[in-house]
Amino acid sequence: MRRILLAFVLLMTASSAAYSQLLSTDVAFPTDASIIVITVDATKGNQGLLNHTASDVYVHTGVITNLSSSPTNWRYVKFNQDFNSPNAALQATPHPTDANKWQFTITNIRAYYGVPANETILRVSILFRSGNGQKKQANIDGSDMYIKVYAANELAVKFTSPAMQPTFNPIPEPLTVGTPPFSVPVTAVASKNVNLSVTFNGSSIASANAVQTVSGTANVTTTCEQQLIAVADDNGTIKRDTFNFFVPQASNPTGARPAGRKDGITFEDNNTKAVFILYAPLKTKVSLVGDFNNWQQTCSGQMKKDGDYFWTEVTGLTPGTAYRFQYIVDDAIRIADPYSELVLDPNNDQYIQASTYPNMPQYPTGKTTGGIVGVITPGETAYNWTSNSYVRPDKRDLMIYELLVRDFGALHSWQMLKDTLNYIKNLGFNAVQLMPINEFDGNESWGYNPMYFFAPDKYYGSKNALKAFIDQAHSLGIAVIQDIAFNHATGQSPLAAMWWNAAANQTAANNPYFYETAQHPFNVFHDFNHNVEPTKYHVARFIRHWLTEYRIDGFRWDLSKGFTNNFTTDVTAWNLYSQDRINIWQRYYDSMQVVSPGSYCILEHLGNDDEEAELAKRGMMLWGIMNYQFAQNTKGYSSGADITRAFWKNRNNWNTTTFNDKPYLITYAESHDEQRIMFENINSGNTANAAHNVKDTTIGLYRTEAMAAVLMGLPGPKMIWQFGELGYDYDINFNGRTGNKPIRWDYFQQVRRKRLYQVFSAMAKLRNQFKNTFRTPDLALGTSLGSNLVKTIVVDHADLKYVVVANFDVVQQTPTVTFPANGTFYDYTNGGTITVSGNQQAITLQPGEYKVYLNQNISGGVVTNVRDVLASKADFSLSVYPNPVRGTATVKYELPKSGKVSVQLINMQGQVLVSKNMGFQLKGFQLFELDRNSIAGTPLKAGQYVLQVRVDNLVRYEKVMVQQ
Numbered sequence: 001m002r003r004i005l006l007a008f009v010l011l012m013t014a015s016s017a018a019y020s021q022l023l024s025t026d027v028a029f030p031t032d033a034s035i036i037v038i039t040v041d042a043t044k045g046n047q048g049l050l051n052h053t054a055s056d057v058y059v060h061t062g063v064i065t066n067l068s069s070s071p072t073n074w075r076y077v078k079f080n081q082d083f084n085s086p087n088a089a090l091q092a093t094p095h096p097t098d099a100n101k102w103q104f105t106i107t108n109i110r111a112y113y114g115v116p117a118n119e120t121i122l123r124v125s126i127l128f129r130s131g132n133g134q135k136k137q138a139n140i141d142g143s144d145m146y147i148k149v150y151a152a153n154e155l156a157v158k159f160t161s162p163a164m165q166p167t168f169n170p171i172p173e174p175l176t177v178g179t180p181p182f183s184v185p186v187t188a189v190a191s192k193n194v195n196l197s198v199t200f201n202g203s204s205i206a207s208a209n210a211v212q213t214v215s216g217t218a219n220v221t222t223t224c225e226q227q228l229i230a231v232a233d234d235n236g237t238i239k240r241d242t243f244n245f246f247v248p249q250a251s252n253p254t255g256a257r258p259a260g261r262k263d264g265i266t267f268e269d270n271n272t273k274a275v276f277i278l279y280a281p282l283k284t285k286v287s288l289v290g291d292f293n294n295w296q297q298t299c300s301g302q303m304k305k306d307g308d309y310f311w312t313e314v315t316g317l318t319p320g321t322a323y324r325f326q327y328i329v330d331d332a333i334r335i336a337d338p339y340s341e342l343v344l345d346p347n348n349d350q351y352i353q354a355s356t357y358p359n360m361p362q363y364p365t366g367k368t369t370g371g372i373v374g375v376i377t378p379g380e381t382a383y384n385w386t387s388n389s390y391v392r393p394d395k396r397d398l399m400i401y402e403l404l405v406r407d408f409g410a411l412h413s414w415q416m417l418k419d420t421l422n423y424i425k426n427l428g429f430n431a432v433q434l435m436p437i438n439e440f441d442g443n444e445s446w447g448y449n450p451m452y453f454f455a456p457d458k459y460y461g462s463k464n465a466l467k468a469f470i471d472q473a474h475s476l477g478i479a480v481i482q483d484i485a486f487n488h489a490t491g492q493s494p495l496a497a498m499w500w501n502a503a504a505n506q507t508a509a510n511n512p513y514f515y516e517t518a519q520h521p522f523n524v525f526h527d528f529n530h531n532v533e534p535t536k537y538h539v540a541r542f543i544r545h546w547l548t549e550y551r552i553d554g555f556r557w558d559l560s561k562g563f564t565n566n567f568t569t570d571v572t573a574w575n576l577y578s579q580d581r582i583n584i585w586q587r588y589y590d591s592m593q594v595v596s597p598g599s600y601c602i603l604e605h606l607g608n609d610d611e612e613a614e615l616a617k618r619g620m621m622l623w624g625i626m627n628y629q630f631a632q633n634t635k636g637y638s639s640g641a642d643i644t645r646a647f648w649k650n651r652n653n654w655n656t657t658t659f660n661d662k663p664y665l666i667t668y669a670e671s672h673d674e675q676r677i678m679f680e681n682i683n684s685g686n687t688a689n690a691a692h693n694v695k696d697t698t699i700g701l702y703r704t705e706a707m708a709a710v711l712m713g714l715p716g717p718k719m720i721w722q723f724g725e726l727g728y729d730y731d732i733n734f735n736g737r738t739g740n741k742p743i744r745w746d747y748f749q750q751v752r753r754k755r756l757y758q759v760f761s762a763m764a765k766l767r768n769q770f771k772n773t774f775r776t777p778d779l780a781l782g783t784s785l786g787s788n789l790v791k792t793i794v795v796d797h798a799d800l801k802y803v804v805v806a807n808f809d810v811v812q813q814t815p816t817v818t819f820p821a822n823g824t825f826y827d828y829t830n831g832g833t834i835t836v837s838g839n840q841q842a843i844t845l846q847p848g849e850y851k852v853y854l855n856q857n858i859s860g861g862v863v864t865n866v867r868d869v870l871a872s873k874a875d876f877s878l879s880v881y882p883n884p885v886r887g888t889a890t891v892k893y894e895l896p897k898s899g900k901v902s903v904q905l906i907n908m909q910g911q912v913l914v915s916k917n918m919g920f921q922l923k924g925f926q927l928f929e930l931d932r933n934s935i936a937g938t939p940l941k942a943g944q945y946v947l948q949v950r951v952d953n954l955v956r957y958e959k960v961m962v963q964q
Helices: 109-113 414-419 421-427 463-475 533-549 571-575 579-595 609-617 627-635 677-684 697-713 745-749 751-769
Strands: 023-025 036-041 057-065 075-078 101-106 121-130 145-148 157-161 182-200 203-220 224-234 237-247 264-268 273-279 286-290 304-306 309-314 323-329 333-335 373-376 399-403 431-434 438-440 450-456 479-484 554-557 600-603 621-625 665-668 718-721 790-796 801-807 816-818 823-827 833-836 840-842 850-854 877-881 888-895 899-907 912-921 924-931 943-951 954-962
Touching: 023 145, 036 121, 036 145, 057 101, 057 109, 075 109, 101 121, 109 121, 157 224, 157 237, 203 224, 273 323, 286 309, 414 421, 414 463, 421 463, 421 751, 450 533, 463 479, 479 600, 533 579, 554 579, 579 600, 579 609, 609 621, 627 677, 627 697, 677 697, 697 751, 697 790, 697 801, 697 850, 745 751, 751 850, 790 816, 833 840, 877 943, 877 954, 888 899, 888 943, 912 924
Parallel strands: 399 431, 399 718, 431 479, 479 554, 554 600, 600 621, 621 665, 665 718
Antiparallel strands: 023 036, 036 101, 057 075, 057 121, 121 145, 157 182, 182 203, 182 224, 224 237, 264 273, 273 309, 286 323, 304 309, 323 333, 323 373, 438 450, 790 801, 801 850, 816 840, 823 833, 823 850, 877 888, 888 924, 899 912, 899 943, 943 954
């Protein structure tokens, strides 16, 4: 976490030592042929090397030339590639008298960097680092330091006192001021002997002829804007250097803020005026700076104080023009408005590609001394929504696809995600849940380090690109759910930064939004206090903003159990029923429903059943983690394999009639937070049966199909994690838990993985077609979800009766399955039928095998049997004689290998009419007789059939014609 606490005006003392610079050179105006000694002062800037006692300080340096594309495009760089073995030639020398200063000498700038003669050197760029690279001495905001390179004999002038910070375009070093009257020592230098003069607020304070240096004193008698100008006159050739500084008034002016305006920014007068209102209790002064006042502090820019609020108006704005701005709070803290919808980051924006965010506003380098910058665009063209007839899915029917934009596509953009929506649509899922997308620290993140809650993070693209993605999702009937971390915020949040305890590096005791000490043991960063009105108001504004401006369908609230004021470090105590916490969530849920009726309020609560049941009874939805239990099944271990709690009515306090129409438990086997099922299978699966080794990827995938059938076969909302439908098998801790993960779209081209996708898709299609069935309040007789590795789901519904049975053991099992009715049931995912009588049926299942039986013949469920390898006639001969068949025929086949053989007769609708296990047969010729009158129990009708002969996973097919 970065903390940036800045002072922005000048310390005025009589001592010239006060103006020691962060970066200085022994040559005031170096040329490309100069020998220069560069000195860095670690008491200045970001103080990255302050009190660093070791001598292991090295430079990272290069040049900016006329061929550089930007100030960060260093050329001819000299850098320690390996900090374990740093380059001695880049080592800085400790200053002989000052322990916080280091020096580095460059002999002939052009020759040192090896810059061709036809390339113009504009600046030397430099940073100082500790030997291991962990400490970096730079400008206050962490940006690069620069030394301007002048042309030979160039006329130039600059101030050496007051001191300047070596940004690309130099700005004053941050110091503090006193109260007028006081004096400011001033020194200006020129590159040659000239007539040199200095004025202060228009009056001369120093002048001399044919000199290179003049000094004087600026006597400050008033507050507000001050200006120093140095003029070098070389026989009529004039050069100037201007130094503006600001002396604030003792306190802000006061005045009632405009009535009816909310906190944040409101545009008026046909978008030519902006009203800025900042809630800042306990603060004494706030100034507004930005593009509209050339980033200069002015008395007119000091915001009026109205109790706990500060406000001002900016007029003369041009509609459609972007303006960058900051608040300067108590002369020390620079922030953007907490309600900013676009913010700029000096450290991370440079790494965002133009293809992701075209025409992104640039950070005002050289105009501010650091911190996050806000952007407003009065009169911005509104996004034209096209999905106005969209109706969001009923929350009882949700099938959620959770994803992280960064790890879902290499372009990590909203456009990329929009382009892949058909993949999710074809999968059959009706909701996308995005990991946090509001502005967070850094770029590549899971997003649970939020700072500005109203601004989409630019790493994924512009806000209109986000709206276009949501618009397209809605046009496909897909809801968009936003994961939001409002349990906490980082120190870069303005709500934290304005009231900060720098000594303890945490929020201060008087912070109106945050606890000083986290209230629960799982907190990260800084813990919001959801019992105080400022936080409640901010969250309510957040809810309205995203549900209306972006038409988000709902929120998944991260760490919702943390919204508590009952301090404890004990997890068990933290889990206990809390009416205060329920009251907090009732308020936020009500806020959502007022703004957008039916919007989803999903809580990652993971608390005790009684509290979760109470929240569900009120309409909220709960995350139902079942990762460990499902993994135990797919791995083939009975310990911990009980998945009873995957069905909401099997949980304590949920098993009442109140919950008959409230299946508000979102059950999942994987989320962003859990180890991947396939990683578990191939790393710790059961190997007791050598012929069914769960660690084998093909077998592990097949067993995950069984899990998909069971998970999706259970009534109630469901969720899967990205690429789980393809058996994603990378460790959650690959590249660090929150680090980038490999993006494996190629998995979709692998037949065995695509079969898993097809199982998820088939089950999703069934759920979409029979919504009422999968909202059913009770499971029927014969359901078995306990620790036995054979799992059975039985549903008896008027619309659809079905049975899912899966063998998670590593050996064959033959369970007796209770069906909800007698008669014909159809094998939904494999094809074929069974006839049930007496409501019970013994079903033999191989290890990992599963069946989905329906009392209706629903098309679209049969999936590819990827275990089959098709053999050619040359490798595996198969013949039927006579063919066409009128009575009996001889089937002759030559096995290319010994193995388990089975035979199936399949009609042209894909139904398996006959399935016969031939046992283990030896390589070579085999025969059996096919009798059309008895093979299927009843005479075969005239028509075309397919005969399948399989030896292990090697398969041959032969067409069979039956005639009258």
